Amino acid sequence: MTGPSREWATYWRSAEMPLEAMYASFLRHRYHRHSHETYSFGVTEHGAQTFTCRGAGHTSAAGMVMAFNPDDVHDGHAAHEQGFTYRIVHIGGELLTDVIADVTQRSAGSPLFAAPVIDSPALAARLRRLHTALSHGAGPLERDELLHTAVTALTRLAARTPARPPALPRTPAVAHLAAKTRQLIHDHYADPISADALAAWTGASRYAVYRAFRTTYGLAPSEYQRQLRLRAARRLLARGHPAARVAAEAGFTDQAHLTRWFTRSYGVTPTQYRLARAD
Template sequence: MKKTASDWVLRAAPTEGIERIEAWFGGKAYGMHRHDTYAIGRTLAGVQSFNYRRGLRHSVPGQTMVLHPDELHDGQAGTGDGFRYRMLYVDPALIQAILGGRALPFVEGGVTTDLRVSRATEALLQRTEKAQQPFEPLEQHDALTELALALAQAAGAPTVSDSGDYTSAARAHAYLRANCDRIITLDELERVTGRDRFGLSRDFRKFYGTSPYRYLTMRRLDLARRLMLTGAPLADIAAHAGFADQSHMTRQFTRAFGIPPARWRTIASGVASR
């Protein structure tokens, strides 16, 4: 999909209710149009300008664009240097299912510096290129839940108290621990717990202080650390602990503990041998 010799658009493999793109445009990108989805993204370089709700908006690196469904907008470079961006298109039904009947969040102005929205958006925009490892079902659901909650907070939506279903959350907790070394689907978790995925995600956060995918990842990392102390190759450990590959394990390990696996093993083995 090219506009000029230099403009380009990359599209990630779509998943249910979500599309992702990364693009660069040197000037005019799009005329006035609208989506029936949320359009949420980050400008990576340059100035991204667009008309939205009777005003001209500008997005620069460090900000997040949040365009509400069915709102007219266009897109063009704000300077002669062009702009590069990543955008996420989310079916509002997914956001609604997570929020459980609350009004869809509306973020005024179309551009925000809200840190929680930024982090949630960044998590879902990590993998734009088709060749990159796709999201696990729980991983994407976790990131989408965080995005919905972040949007609601940024929009000033009132918090709704919910007593939650502890029994279902406890079943999920035990099941994730017992099966951390493989991919677990959302349908599978619903069958095990008897709770729908959106309610279960809210309950798990309420009773265990973290998301189901985050809990699953940490149990995988616990297993990986135990295996590292045996001296097994890191690639074999990654496969055995349920990670897609060694680089996937390294990213998650470094994010969780602040140092890469090889460095951790060197330090831990040295301490253990004293």
């Protein structure tokens, strides 16, 4: 459980593949801007939630599907005072590789969905069956079959609606500057990094670095660094490491700092995630 009595969340993750599922109901919780390494597919069951993604606002009402490509930056909160209840499944790109290549002629990890909200009752039903099977301990064969049918339906839908190409940086110089900044953050995500250090590394001004990075990746450098720390924390927690140790290894100030950002980004605490039932 999280938050007030009308808010709760349960989490499931696989011990053997990049596959996770959450079932939650939120009234006051507000997701901070974040992204996932996976494809993420949510089904709103009650109420409605509103969020921003790819520079625009969207609302998912009951029966609608949310489809996020890897690294799609988004936030989210209840659209009205009744709150919302939803299920979401996170699926690693490697589990979609064969289907994506066969149906869309694209590689896994490339954007599939032009819009992050899909009004498809049939697709919502497939995702709900998959989520229920995962969270209620379905056997490996049933789980894999439901995963395959859901992924096939999703990619076929994406193939019928060509994905909107990502916004390109204004110049190659902007792309190069952003990529060079990104590499330093990747190499030292757990370490303190200052704006001056990024400027010195790239040979550009602090303002130029910030503008290029935000334009290219949709997040400020500090937000991107925090995403890398949170993803590292998820990996360590999934291996059973305690939250205090994870906080130190992933670059957070302390356990409270990790807990605050983990909950704001994922809707569950680090301990809830670590203790999630895995197959």
